Amino acid sequence: MIRPRRRSWPLALLAGGALLLSGCAEFDDSAASENWQPAPELTPEAGPQPELPEAGTPAVPSGPPTSQTPIPPPDGCKDFDKAVIATCLDTVSAVAALPTDGSTIGALAAERKSGRVFLVGADAEKSEFAKLDVVAAGDGGLTGLALSPTYGEDGLVFAYITTPTDNRVVRFAEGQPPKPVLTGIPKGQTGNRGALLTDGNGSLLVATGDAGNPASAADSSSLAGKVLRITPAGLPAEDNPRPDSPVLASGLHNPGGMCKTTDGSRLWVTDQGPDKDALYRIQPGSDLSVPAWTWPDRPGVTGCTDWTDVLAVATSTGANVQNLPLTEDGSVGGKPQVTMDGNNGTSYGKLGALDPVTPDVAVAGTINKDGGTPVSSDDRVVLVVRQPASGSGRD
Helix, strand or coil: CCCCCCCCCECHHHHHCCCCCCCCCCCCCCCCCCCCCCHHHHCHHHCCCCCCCCCCCCCCCCCCCCCCCCCCCCECCECCCCCEEECCCCCEEEEEECCCCCCECEEEEEECCCCEEEEEECCEEEEEEEECCCCCCCCCCEEEEEECCCHHHHCCEEEEEECCCCEEEEEECCCCCCEEEEEEECCCCCCCCEEEEECCCCCEEEEECCCCCHHHHHCCCCCCCEEEEECCCCCECCCCCCCCCCEEEECCCCEEEEEECCCCCCEEEEEECCCCEEEEECCCCCCCCCCCEEECCCCCEEEEEECCCEEEEEECCCCCEEEEEECCCCCECCCCEEECCCCCCCCCCCEEEEEECCCCEEEEEECCCCCCCCCCCCCCEEEEECCCHHHCCCC
């Protein structure tokens, strides 16, 4: 098993860094600095705090905030925001949270353009984990990461990459060259982005773009514009709608990310379509034709996290997180509450990935060096705390 090598990335930093929300998560803050004052940094007035996703609740629920302690702006690659666990990366298009014992947080963070994958964590220097050869023209490059379903035993990581000839899924271990898993996914001038997710049953889900040809999304003979389900060896999963085909669902154009409930019983994919952005519930064998939610303003939906009663969707152009309330049957129950947008919590700018670490915390990557307005410590990996369903907007 690949471990974060002699590093301690305490979740207590979340308490010290004012990331907790009342009734959402409880972390031991005994490791926080003696002079650290967590409560003030959870007030809406504290501005620079991440409010992940939101502020307004003291870090220590038993008492109200007593003062305000703004966080200084970044100084070069040094970022004073305790929610930031890695700095000075380049276009973090994909993240994969490492297994946690509840007291540490670590992740793998991928750069779209360079193909580099870094091991990152709180209070730890980032280190290069792997380097993949990619073609980053247009929207291609390294756009998806997922740990192997048996990561604890094999230490393998899957990646979705663009090569000179195709888009493909590869697997690799730390410091080792990648091996092809699924090749021949169509490549185009655009529509090369892909996303990866393990389904909880030993298979790997692969969301593919339409390679710039919207008609490919409906073409059953093409791997473009699809959600695929394959074994870790790249073969069609046995319980696919067609046993000889990796296709699970059709109808994607430019997938932003995929997510699932903890048990894998509910699967989602986000898509940046030609006329709107959309969120789809993945149903094996069904076309992705009826979205669970749409965004006509096209905020650039990317990664997502299903927190049972709230679905958090990160955005690139919108530079925020959209929190959709969910009903008991998994339907979207109302309009999203926008957070981490500068008005409702600190904004980190354009977000390109989101992956849950614990039932209350996710890790996100920024892509401000790809058409955004980067600060000196960008691009960054930051921690996001779930938004309570009671705080979500309703019709």
